[in-house]
Amino acid sequence: MRIYNLFPRLAGPMTRWPAPFDRAAAMAFDWIFLNPVQRPGASGSLYSVADPFDVDPRIVDPSGPPPLDELRDALAAAHARGLRVMADLVINHCAADAPAVRGHPAWFRWSGSEVEHPGCDENGARVVWTDLARFDYEGTRDRAGLVDHAWNVVAHLAGLGFDGFRCDAAYQVPADVWRTLMERARGRWPSLVFAAETLGCTADQTRATARAGFDLVFNSGKWWDFSSPWLMEQYTLVRETCGSIGFPESHDTARLFEESGGNVAEMKQRYLFAALFSTGVLMPAGFEFGFRRRLHVVHTGPDDVEAPGCDLTDFIRRANELKRDHPVFREECPAHVIPWENPNLLVMWRGALKSNEEALFILNKDVHHYQHFHARSLRPLVQSGAALRCVSPENPLDHVPEPFDYGLRPGEGIVLVAAR
Numbered sequence: 001m002r003i004y005n006l007f008p009r010l011a012g013p014m015t016r017w018p019a020p021f022d023r024a025a026a027m028a029f030d031w032i033f034l035n036p037v038q039r040p041g042a043s044g045s046l047y048s049v050a051d052p053f054d055v056d057p058r059i060v061d062p063s064g065p066p067p068l069d070e071l072r073d074a075l076a077a078a079h080a081r082g083l084r085v086m087a088d089l090v091i092n093h094c095a096a097d098a099p100a101v102r103g104h105p106a107w108f109r110w111s112g113s114e115v116e117h118p119g120c121d122e123n124g125a126r127v128v129w130t131d132l133a134r135f136d137y138e139g140t141r142d143r144a145g146l147v148d149h150a151w152n153v154v155a156h157l158a159g160l161g162f163d164g165f166r167c168d169a170a171y172q173v174p175a176d177v178w179r180t181l182m183e184r185a186r187g188r189w190p191s192l193v194f195a196a197e198t199l200g201c202t203a204d205q206t207r208a209t210a211r212a213g214f215d216l217v218f219n220s221g222k223w224w225d226f227s228s229p230w231l232m233e234q235y236t237l238v239r240e241t242c243g244s245i246g247f248p249e250s251h252d253t254a255r256l257f258e259e260s261g262g263n264v265a266e267m268k269q270r271y272l273f274a275a276l277f278s279t280g281v282l283m284p285a286g287f288e289f290g291f292r293r294r295l296h297v298v299h300t301g302p303d304d305v306e307a308p309g310c311d312l313t314d315f316i317r318r319a320n321e322l323k324r325d326h327p328v329f330r331e332e333c334p335a336h337v338i339p340w341e342n343p344n345l346l347v348m349w350r351g352a353l354k355s356n357e358e359a360l361f362i363l364n365k366d367v368h369h370y371q372h373f374h375a376r377s378l379r380p381l382v383q384s385g386a387a388l389r390c391v392s393p394e395n396p397l398d399h400v401p402e403p404f405d406y407g408l409r410p411g412e413g414i415v416l417v418a419a420r
Contacts, residue, residue, distance in 0.1 A: 001193070001216070001280035002320045003086065004029040007251055007295050008037050009046065010285060012302035013061035014074040018081075020285060025081045027313055028320035032078050033086040033166055033282060035251060035297070037071065041095025043131035046088075046297045047168065050095040052153045058301075068160070075161035084163035086193070091150040092172040093118055093134045100149070101133050106142040107149070108133050118172075120200070137174050147177055154185050164193030167214070171201050175212035182213045195245060195280075199252070203234040210241040219244040221277055222253065222270070226346045226365045232337060235277075239332035243279030249287060251297070257290035257309055264290075264310050266367040269411030271312070272393065275319050276329050276361055276415065277348075288312045318393035326391065326417055327355035338381060344371045345408070351383055351420070358382050360416040364408035376403045378416065388416040 004024035011017055024032060037059060041050040055067035064070045078085050094100055101108060101115055109116040119128035140146050150173075154165070170178065178194075185192050195216040198206045210217050217238065224231040238244065248270035249256045260266040267290070275281040284295065290309030293300075323329045328350055338347040346363040360381055364371045378400060379385045390397040392415045400416065408414065 001031050001245065002029045002275075002323060003031040003033045003245065003280060003282040004083075005033045005035070005251065005282055005284040007035055007285055007300065008056065008059045009300050010295065010302065010304055012059070013064070014059055014070045015061040015064050017074045018077045021078050021081050021083060023288075023313070025083060027288065027317045028324060029283075030082065030324075031084050031086055031164075034088060036088045036090055041097045041131060043095070044298045045131055047090055047093075048095040048129075048131045049090050050098040052090075052094075053156050072160055079161070084193075085161070086164040086166050086195070087157045087162040088168055089154065089157070089165035090168045091135065091153060092169045093132045096131050096133045098133065104142065104145065104149075107135055107140050107146045109136045109139065134172070137177055147180060150177065151181055151184060154181055155188075158185060158189050158192060163191065164195065164215075166195050166197055166218075168197050170196035170212075170214070171198055171205055171209045175208065178212040178214070203237045206234070207238050207241055210238055214242055216243045216245050216280055218282075219246050219278055221246040221274055222248060222250070226273075226363065227343070232335070235332070235335065243332045245280035245282050246274035246278035247282040247284075248274050249284060250282065251284055251295040254294050255292050256287065258292040258294075260367070262290065262309060263367050263411075264312070265409070265411035267310070267312060268315055268394075269363065269367055269413065271316060272319050272413045272415075273363060275323050276350075276359075276413075277335075279330060279332050281320075281323065283316070288316055315393060322391055322393055322415060326357060326359070328352040328357035328359045328417065340373075342371060342373065344369075345373055347381070349381060349383075356420045358384060358418055358420055360388060360418075362406075362408070362414040362416075364410060364412050367411040369410055370407045373406045373408060373414075374403065378402070378404050382418050384418055384420040386418040386420065388418045391415050391417055 006020055036046045037056055038049045039051040039054040039056055041048045055071055060067045075085050115133040117128050117130050118132050118134040182194055193215050196209050196214040198209050198217050206217055291306045293304055333352050335350040340347045344366045348361045351358040378388050388400045
């Protein structure tokens with residue numbers, strides 16, 4: 001899955017979406033991910049869904065067809081361009097002012113007359129989202145009614161034409177509920193994809209969530225320093241259960257172009273690593289043009305489209321085509337980091353299980369300086385000992401010499417493949 005995250009409020013009315021769909025297809029993405037498109041509560045947050053069966057009026061073109069028809073047309077426009085579309089499935093909570101809160105009070109926890117709000121610990125402080133009401137799947141007296149409500153949301157979105165779901169905070173919904181929903185949904189729409197958002201979980205929690213039957217989980221590769229052992233440990237623990245999706249930034253993080261001080265080398269480095277390390281890769285709209293403003297679930301709107309700080313569209317296309325064309329980069333497969341004498345280099349081997357491909361990935365961790373790589377031969381670094389072919393998205397080599405000497409540009413990645 002090569003996923004372009006079209007943030008609905010940034011993109012504007014749905015009648016305008018075919019243009020970014022064209023851009024995504026031109027960059028060799030094959031999926032579109034839409035953050036919640038349903039009607040929000042009073043806070044206006046995309047994730048404070050008040051009516052999951054209606055459309056957010058802020059993305060509706062007043063001169064267009066009825067809102068649900070406009071959404072169906074937008075999904076059809078994506079499909080016409082060879083793009084599948086993933087909805088943001090929010091069934092762990094709803095808006096605190098949603099009709100369900102008063103209509104079905106047994107679905108929630110209460111403190112007196114006040115519904116309880118979810119929250120999290122952030123930098124040692126408790127953050128509470130007062131515009132949200134968390135569904136109480138474990139304690140409700142009407143579990144069947146609550147699960148039916150979740151199913152109705154899934155069926156509504158799939159019926160509109162969505163092809164899959166990014167399941168928000170999936171670990172907050174019991175595994176047996178997910179199994180029920182996924183088995184029922186796949187019985188009706190066999191090709192539906194379910195990806196679990198598990199960021200902030202331990203590796204064990206992520207694996208437990210994945211075992212509910214998800215196709216993919218989101219990994220934490222964005223935060224890896226290319227040296228610490230934790231990412232490879234997490235990868236090894238989860239990879240036999242399901243695939244994962246990596247990303248260089250997301251709608252929940254700061255923009256990398258701003259975070260890196262406008263360093264294009266770091267942008268390329270992080271995208272290439274995310275694309276080659278994981279089964280799937282996700283990129284939010286604006287990354288390709290070096291947008292600096294962080295996406296905001298309440299305040300971001302069409303006026304936040306920025307003048308380009310850079311143009312990475314060609315690089316991203318080539319990285320996506322590399323992922324598309326080589327099976328070794330489309331699955332979670334055995335992988336390990338090869339210790340190297342230059343600590344500024346990441347040398348990683350991968351061996352596909354579903355094809356005969358293996359790959360060697362040499363990455364300059366340093367986004368400011370050249371780093372030198374030398375090996376008498378690269379063949380001992382792959383299982384087959386076969387000749388390697390360079391398929392790097394930038395500066396590809398016509399042949400791979402022995403001995404191999406190369407000065408990697410800041411953040412540059414060399415990608416080599418061989419057949420076993």
